Amino acid sequence: MGEAAALLTACCWVVSSLAYSASVQVVGAPVVNRARLVMAIAFLMVTHRLLMGTWFPAAEGVRWLWLGLSGFAGLVLGDWALLSAYGLVGPRIATLMMAVSPVISTFLAWAFLGERLQSWEYLGVALALAGVGLVVFERTDGLGRKVAPRRYFLGVLAGLGAAAGQSSGLILAKAGLVGGFSPLSGVLMRMLVAGAILWLATLVGGRVRSTLTTLNQNRPVIGRIALGSLMGPFVGVWLSLVAVQASHVGVASTLMAMTPVLILPVVRWGLKEQVSRRAVLGTLVSIVGVAVIFVGG
Numbered sequence: 022m023g024e025a026a027a028l029l030t031a032c033c034w035v036v037s038s039l040a041y042s043a044s045v046q047v048v049g050a051p052v053v054n055r056a057r058l059v060m061a062i063a064f065l066m067v068t069h070r071l072l073m074g075t076w077f078p079a080a081e082g083v084r085w086l087w088l089g090l091s092g093f094a095g096l097v098l099g100d101w102a103l104l105s106a107y108g109l110v111g112p113r114i115a116t117l118m119m120a121v122s123p124v125i126s127t128f129l130a131w132a133f134l135g136e137r138l139q140s141w142e143y144l145g146v147a148l149a150l151a152g153v154g155l156v157v158f159e160r161t162d163g164l165g166r167k168v169a170p171r172r173y174f175l176g177v178l179a180g181l182g183a184a185a186g187q188s189s190g191l192i193l194a195k196a197g198l199v200g201g202f203s204p205l206s207g208v209l210m211r212m213l214v215a216g217a218i219l220w221l222a223t224l225v226g227g228r229v230r231s232t233l234t235t236l237n238q239n240r241p242v243i244g245r246i247a248l249g250s251l252m253g254p255f256v257g258v259w260l261s262l263v264a265v266q267a268s269h270v271g272v273a274s275t276l277m278a279m280t281p282v283l284i285l286p287v288v289r290w291g292l293k294e295q296v297s298r299r300a301v302l303g304t305l306v307s308i309v310g311v312a313v314i315f316v317g318g
Contacts, residue, residue, distance in 0.1 A: 023268025027276035030260040034116070034280040035287060037253030040245045041104060042112040047242050048235050050104035055223055055232055056246050058096065058216040061254030065209040068255075077213075078206035085210060087197030091190045092211030096254065097219055099186015102179045110176030113288050117156055117281035118180020125188035133192055145313035146275050152306030153281055155299055191273075195265050204262035212254060275310075282307045 044053045070076050080088075106115035131137070190211075198207050223229055236243055264273035285300055 026260045027264035027273040030277045031279040033252045033257035035284045037249040038112040040249035042107040044245045045108040057250040060250035062212045064255040088210040089214035091193035092215035095190020096215035103183035106179035122184040129192045145310045149307045149310030152303040155303030198266045208259045
């Protein structure tokens, strides 16, 4: 169940990454990050009311602490970095940089949760990351052109920051979900804390009016942000918590990192971007890695 949820998470993030990337190009990463959290919270509150009977989760303070820290690390810092990477190098390269997330997650799970992977699982992780790495280091855009060095470096740096934020968020979420706590309640708690922090900072910085004005002047973007919020912070993050609750963090994070592999056929046939033989080879190696993880598990 955990592995299946992780793969479905990767599929959801393909859709959200494309929607957010298009939105960031128009209104910028900060505006998209603020708007998407509001939309995701609305989706989650309605769903929580329908399935759990309450608008807000009932949980002890220690869960709010861990899940709140998880939301800050993953949804405020990590996703801001990822949205910035979308604007700098596009969705294909940005999602590829998230390939380091399993490495970080595995190390953090070893250091703080005492999790251990079997030798075949390490092999699967290594193969999956090696395959994705083949694509990452091409350093080209969707048309096969080399990206400007400074822009590429900033995009890679933002992608690394996003990977670190996601990994930290997963580890903290794992601590907050102990005892069979509802993943739906957990993701709503993460979103509420992250949204409160982000919009408080927006209010203090005097950027509330400019954010709303920007969205009003670019209304078509709102629909794309809503789609990204539905598939990303709502369904995707919910499934990601199911994944980390039901399986090893390192394995779940590796499968969720398959987003850059899954996005290749979409950008090739949907967006008409060039996909090199090296990218195809990386995809095949990554699929082998995933197969090893499943067989080993």
